[in-house]
Amino acid sequence: MPDLSKMKKPDVKVVLLGDMNVGKTSLLHRYMERKFKDTVSTVGGAFFLKQWGPYNISIWDTAGREQFHGLGSMYCRGAAAVILTYDVTNWQSLAEIEERFLSLTDTANHDCIYALVGNKADLTDPKVHLSQDADGQTKDPTGGDEERTEPQVLSAVPTPPASPTSFSGLVLHKQVTRDDALSLYERILRYKGLDEKSSLPADKMCFETSAKTGYNVDVLFETLFDLVLPSILRKRHENRESPTVDLEDSGGVGSKRARSSCC
Template identity: 55%
Template sequence: MMKADVKVVILGDVNVGKSSLLNRYTERRFRSADTTIGAAFSLRQWRQRTVSVWDTAGREQFHGLGSMYCRGAAAVILTYDVTNRQSLRELEERFLTLTDTAQPDCLFAVVGNKSDLTDDWVAIGETEREAPTPASPAPKVSKQVFKEDAISLYKQLLKYKMLNEKDFPVAEAMCFETSAKTGYNVDLLFETIFELVVAGIVKNPGKPSNTVDLKHSMDSKPNKSSCCT
């Protein structure tokens, strides 16, 4: 029976690039990801601990499964598309309540993906990108969601959970802008989360680790439908 020491869940609307972010981190390359049905998971080793990362479906018809996959989660990555304001609203309106089944002291990250598609992407600078984009660049669009919006949501989330901001990482450290296509900030995102959740286990050795039984996981294999950045 395979078990993980700690669970991390990725939530967000369809086509914000949740699967592509995980693929970029685990496979070290960009792969157009098919729409996930149910959930898919990946196991990662981090400092002698096993972390399961769950990539959940964003479609409305699978919404009810989200709270099941969040059960016992030590961290939740709330993902939106920086070119789509509605995708940020969906986090607040549809996905926050799904995290009620996570651990009471669950960590949260708010992540804006698809930074490479925005018309201000050039301002980031080539030296800060982790990998060049091999294909012809896509037409640029106006950025609709800014990091300040993500920080506001993060603070709102802590209030919703009735959590003291002093007990959690500052918002600026837990709000990321990423590009699954180029790899920008993807390693930083996942490794920040892994470091924090594993440190939590080490700091509180008597606390239940909420190990995850992967043998009986439901819908863990993604089906194919459409791709996203």
């Protein structure tokens, strides 16, 4: 958690939503700290402040557990972008987005941008073991010096537990296809009352990522930051047009005289 005494005021808010164990916290750590960390379930919510050029973006991580569900709408209030996250090896995690989490975004900005993100892609695709930078270049996180064997493919396995490390070297069955994600994104647009023709296309806003290898993580966040830039500029313009009045500065000698002369 940032030091509040030194924290700059954020220009815009981005929120991650999704069921527990889909990897929301790991995605955020991968992007902000450039490394993968095995994390415990988030309690309530947490956030990072990202300096992006001259702008400050707060990125909020929310708890997926049922007992913290009511907090989600509070964290989404005023959000300029929401990252709806699921696990590509767990069909139910995709269904939960529509059943539990989509309604929480009703408190977001009316022009909020939605990204649909399938995490843990490294468990279903051997190619995702190559991480990807923001510029789209791929690299081998192991350095590429050691000989690698092809992972064993399982035709079908149950939904994996929270930690993928026990399945190291295995490729799991992919339960959520890209077509499934594209269809859900279109339903999200209809739920929000957005015109599909004038909205961002589904194929540009549906991502598959791996917090473990870094695959597509930079691409996800940098794409959203580019898209929320108009919201940042509009907010700054509105603040210049309607500056905040400092009551302490305006409560000087003149105001005391006004109060003393009042009948």
